[in-house]
Amino acid sequence: MSVPGHPLDRMFNPKTVAIIGDKGPNYMWLRNNQPFKDQGGNLYSVQIDEKEIPGIEELGIENFRALTDIPEPVDYALVAVPRHVSPYVMKDLIEAEVGGAAFFTSGFAETGEELGVSLQAQITEMAREANFNVVGPNCMGLYLPRVGVRFNPDVPVANDGRVGFVSQSGTHSIMFSLVMGANGMHLSRCASFGNAIVLDISDYLEYLTEDPETEVIAMYVEGVKDGPRFVKALGAATARKPVVVWKGGQTDAGARATMSHTGSLASSHAVWRGIMRQCGAISTNSLDETVDAVKVLLDAKPSTGKRMALMAMTGGQSVSITDAFVGEGFEVGRLGEQSYEELSSFFNIVGGSFQNPLDMAGTVQGKRETLERILGILDADESVDALVMEQSAMFGARQWKDHPERVDDLVDTLASHIERSAKPFLMVMHPAHEEAFVSEVRLKFAERRIPVFASFERAAAAAAQALPHGTRS
Amino acid sequence: MTFAETIASARAENRTLLSEVEAKAALGDAGIPVTATTLAQTREAAAAQAEAIGYPVALKVVSPNVAHKSDVGGVVLGLESHEEVAEAYDEIIRSVQAAQPSAVIEGVSVQEMASPGVEVIVGVTTDPQFGPVMMFGLGGIMVEVLGDVAFRLAPLGEGDARDMIDEIQGRQVLDGVRGQPPVDIGAIEAMLDGVSGFAAEHPEVAELDLNPVIASPEGAIAVDARIVLAEA
Numbered sequence: 190m191s192v193p194g195h196p197l198d199r200m201f202n203p204k205t206v207a208i209i210g211d212k213g214p215n216y217m218w219l220r221n222n223q224p225f226k227d228q229g230g231n232l233y234s235v236q237i238d239e240k241e242i243p244g245i246e247e248l249g250i251e252n253f254r255a256l257t258d259i260p261e262p263v264d265y266a267l268v269a270v271p272r273h274v275s276p277y278v279m280k281d282l283i284e285a286e287v288g289g290a291a292f293f294t295s296g297f298a299e300t301g302e303e304l305g306v307s308l309q310a311q312i313t314e315m316a317r318e319a320n321f322n323v324v325g326p327n328c329m330g331l332y333l334p335r336v337g338v339r340f341n342p343d344v345p346v347a348n349d350g351r352v353g354f355v356s357q358s359g360t361h362s363i364m365f366s367l368v369m370g371a372n373g374m375h376l377s378r379c380a381s382f383g384n385a386i387v388l389d390i391s392d393y394l395e396y397l398t399e400d401p402e403t404e405v406i407a408m409y410v411e412g413v414k415d416g417p418r419f420v421k422a423l424g425a426a427t428a429r430k431p432v433v434v435w436k437g438g439q440t441d442a443g444a445r446a447t448m449s450h451t452g453s454l455a456s457s458h459a460v461w462r463g464i465m466r467q468c469g470a471i472s473t474n475s476l477d478e479t480v481d482a483v484k485v486l487l488d489a490k491p492s493t494g495k496r497m498a499l500m501a502m503t504g505g506q507s508v509s510i511t512d513a514f515v516g517e518g519f520e521v522g523r524l525g526e527q528s529y530e531e532l533s534s535f536f537n538i539v540g541g542s543f544q545n546p547l548d549m550a551g552t553v554q555g556k557r558e559t560l561e562r563i564l565g566i567l568d569a570d571e572s573v574d575a576l577v578m579e580q581s582a583m584f585g586a587r588q589w590k591d592h593p594e595r596v597d598d599l600v601d602t603l604a605s606h607i608e609r610s611a612k613p614f615l616m617v618m619h620p621a622h623e624e625a626f627v628s629e630v631r632l633k634f635a636e637r638r639i640p641v642f643a644s645f646e647r648a649a650a651a652a653a654q655a656l657p658h659g660t661r662s
Numbered sequence: 663m664t665f666a667e668t669i670a671s672a673r674a675e676n677r678t679l680l681s682e683v684e685a686k687a688a689l690g691d692a693g694i695p696v697t698a699t700t701l702a703q704t705r706e707a708a709a710a711q712a713e714a715i716g717y718p719v720a721l722k723v724v725s726p727n728v729a730h731k732s733d734v735g736g737v738v739l740g741l742e743s744h745e746e747v748a749e750a751y752d753e754i755i756r757s758v759q760a761a762q763p764s765a766v767i768e769g770v771s772v773q774e775m776a777s778p779g780v781e782v783i784v785g786v787t788t789d790p791q792f793g794p795v796m797m798f799g800l801g802g803i804m805v806e807v808l809g810d811v812a813f814r815l816a817p818l819g820e821g822d823a824r825d826m827i828d829e830i831q832g833r834q835v836l837d838g839v840r841g842q843p844p845v846d847i848g849a850i851e852a853m854l855d856g857v858s859g860f861a862a863e864h865p866e867v868a869e870l871d872l873n874p875v876i877a878s879p880e881g882a883i884a885v886d887a888r889i890v891l892a893e894a
Contacts, residue, residue, distance in 0.1 A: 416792035420815060460789050463813030466829070467822055 192399040197388070199288030200322055200331065201378055201396060203264035205231040206338060207256060207287070209278055210270035210294075212236075213244040217342075218267050218293070224337030224346045226250065233259050235266075256281040264288040265338065267330050272296040272308055275326070279312045282321065289322030289388075291330025297384055299327050313386040321387070328383025329359035332366055334376050335402070343367060350375035352483055353397035355390055356409040357382060358437070361476065365409070368480050371628060373635025374487060377402040389414060391422040398426040404660055405486045407433040407479055420468060427469035431486045431658040434470045435479040436461055471654045481642060481651035488640040489613040489652075491659035494574025496520045498567040499546035501579040506645075507546040510579055510617070513645035517653035521545055528570045535559070550584070555595065557602050564602075568610045575613040575656065577648060578603075582630075583621035589630065596630055604637035613656055616641045617648045665691065669866055669891060678868070678891040681724055683771050685887040689872075692863075694856040695849075695883040696872075697776055703769040705751040711772040712747040720773045721750045723758050727765040734761035740775065747772070776885050779878030780835060780845050784853055786816060786861045786870040788892070794861050798826040798854060800835060801874040808832075817862040823854035836877065849882035850875070868892040 191202040206225055211218040211234060219234060226232035226249075234245045234252040245252045253259050256266070256278070266287050268278055272294050282290050297309035309326070316323045324330050329340040334347045340359070344366040352369065354376055356362035362381040369376060377400065380393045390413055397403045406426055413419040426432050439458040465472045471486075473479045497519045501507040511521050524532075524545050532543040541551040553559050567573050580599070589596045607614050616634065618641050620627040631641045638661070642648035663671075665688040672680055680688075686696040698715045701724060702708035712719045723736030731737045735757030738750040754770050781801030789795045792815055799811035812826040827833065827850055838844040853875060861867055868891060872884040 413791055416789070420792065457789075459809065459811060460792070460795055460813040463795070463826070463829075464792060464815050466825065467814045467819070 192396060192401075195396060195399060197289065197322060197392065197396045200265040200290075200324075201333065201400070203230065203288065203333070203336060203338060205233070205259070205261045205263050205265075207233045207235055207253075207259060207263045207266040208250075209235040209256060209266055209268045209290075210274070211245070211267075212238070212241050212269075216244060216248060218269055219245065219248055219250055221339040221342055222267070222337065223248070224339065226337075228337045228346075230336060230338075231261055233263075235259070256287070257285050259285070262286065262288075265331065266290040267293060268326075269293045272305065275308060276311050276315065279315045279321075283315065283319040287321075289324060291324035291328060291381075292326030292383075293328065293330060294325075295327035295383075297326050297386075299384060309384065309386060316387045323387040324380060325383040326386065329362055329381035332362065332376065332379035332381075334366075334378075340379075340381065341366070345370040345375055347375040350377040350402065351404040351487060353377050353400060353403035353406045354379040354408065355382065355393040355397065355406070356380070357385075357390070357411045358409055359383065361409040361435075361437075364476060365407070365479065368476060369483070372480060372484065372641075373632045374480075374484065377404075385414070391415065391418045394419075394422045394426055394432075398422070398429050403430070405431050405433070405483055407435065407483050409435045409437060409479075411437045420464065423465075423468040423470055431655070431660060432468075432470045433473055433479055433482045433486070433655075434465055435473045435475070436465075439474065471658065473654070477647065478650065478654075481647050482655040484640045484642070485613075485615070485651045485655035486658055486660055488635075488638045488661055489615060489656060489659035490607075490611060490661045491657055492574050492613045493657045496522060496572055496574045497545075498524065498570065498573040498576050500549055500563070500567075500577065501546050502548075502550040502581045502584065504540075504542075504548050506579050506581070507542070507548045510577065510645045511546050513649040514577065514652075516646075517649040519649065519653070522572065524567070525570045525572045528566050531566050532563070535562070550581075555588075557598055560599075560602055561606065564606045564610075568606070568612060573612065575615070575652070576610075577615045577617065577652075579645070580616060580618045581621075582618055582623045582627045586621075586623040586626050586630075590626065596633055600633050600637050600639065603634070603639050607639060607661075613652075613659055614639070615648050615652060617645050618642075619644055663687065665864065672891060673894055677726060678893060679726065680889040680891070681726070681768070682722070682887055683724060685870075685889040686884070688889070689857075689860065689884065689887055692856065692860045694853060694860065694872075695881060696887060697883055697885050698774040699771050701769050702751065702772050705748040708751040708770055708772050709744045709748045712741065713744060715772060715774050717742050718775045719747060720775050721747065721754055722771045722773065723754050724768045724771050725758065725765045726768070728758065728762060734758050734765075773885075776876040776883050777878060777880065779876040779880075780842075781874035782836075782850060782877050782882070783811070784850075784857055784872040784875050784884070786857060786867065788868050794865075794867075796822075796826070796854060796858050796861070798823075798850075799830060800832045816858045818855055818858040823851040823858075826854060827851065843879045845877040846879055846881050850877050853882050853884070866891050 208218045297305045334350045337346045341363045359381040499510045536543040537552040542548040634641045683701045686699045700711045720739045783799045785797040794816040796816045810831045812829040871888040875884045
């Protein structure tokens, strides 16, 4: 699926990709993009250095000595040449009518030195005059998981991505993609846009707003060049789909770092936050907050209500889960009388409690019917807007390892509940001493769209920001 | 004098800071509630203006050189009669001249005193990335020490003013604490919308501060006003 007629549509849906200037011994860019070729895309190399060509051909990738020699129209090019060569490459890109090109090449205005500044001015002028789509320079370019165009060898190739990501930082775009993948969520499209000499944040935002594959948009931004245009694009985007804006450079020192990183002018954090609210965007301050908010947006049903039913496994966790949610402005009040009546008929109150929060390990004891019964009671309770349940890796990991079918059974119980219920359901599973095991097992939950958070605090913070905008129906 | 004329005269005098009297006249003309404020250049004029405004009144020195009026004895509040006003006029001129002999004194402003209420701040600043931005906060230490303020791009859209008011952490002060009656939130909203419209209409305004605005059950009224023009 694409956005027919949009000026960025070719580069975001490429059939032919050229990698210009990649070099051994690692051939990083050719290797990153091997999945594109494996999936039937035309992947070509452009390299004039005779020493490099045998290594390229060994990878099974056809090399051309000039971009203009490539027989098909090139939809997207990744440029990794030395900076002084970039004007020549720009000339060829324009001549070959390439759909868009990302310049991994750096050493431009971000250096502050004369040569870099003047080279940037030169390629900017060439591109603008030809109305040519430039991503960057000084960036990681595009990551298109469905077609296998990648900016890193570890980011997933996946055809189920629903999150668009736009980033001023290359590192953050890679790390966001990796951490999302590790949480079982994939990207639809991603652009790391660096110095943004031609295409700027609003261009990408406008494309993702139109893009039918993108259901949620997230971005990392340090500053914007055209504030009014960004505000307009953001307002138009949030009218269509949820947008999470992770702002870097919020402290005075961070803002100074922003200046030297991308030369962005910094507004005060309070002003920025106010404008984000006005635009209907969700503001976050870190990678983890962004991933958590996106998780709620993708996999939780929407709710504007603040009344939570909290389920924990033990007394101590009942206290902590309550503190976390109340601390974020939620209400943890009494359940309806009907719920108490029903719960009292089977709830084991020795070492447990069925007020709210429910302290329920002793009652559930791994029995599917009991958990289903509790979830059903809370779902029917009109004084409950949303459900949050703790699962304990501390106690659970050992038996889950011995009896993997119990994990599958729990996942199925919860996934079926979510499908039936109109209320948001969130799960919290602190990794405790089992980080490696939990990082694997949580993917089973993610596969069935059960949003799992690493702590009560993270779940509560994400819920406070994103629950009203949940996209799941 | 229209605001365009005020701007022209400030430009002619090579200044960007408008006087309180000029700022309030412009805002008042735009329908934004400000305390009645007139400029008196003699003790007799001050007394006559006070009679017209109605007691009690406040007197404040008008001088482009005095930044903090009360520090130089330039402010007297709660004057209840013709005689008190005339005496206060002389006293202000005397103390400002003594404290800051080089200050050019244009006169003294005679001002209506607002009835008591909650002090809030309404302002406009110019952001380097986004342009004019509206600000709202509670007055006094809430804004200075705690930075408890809300910002929105100007001009405000529907519902933005109310969101700004609801966003501040000290919001419940406006609902009345310790037996105080709740203030008229709608009047604060109207003031924010009015100032937003004023800023949109006058892009020459780089900064605008209404500090304080007194909000009460009867409404909201700006007691002090400051306007800084963008460099020409």
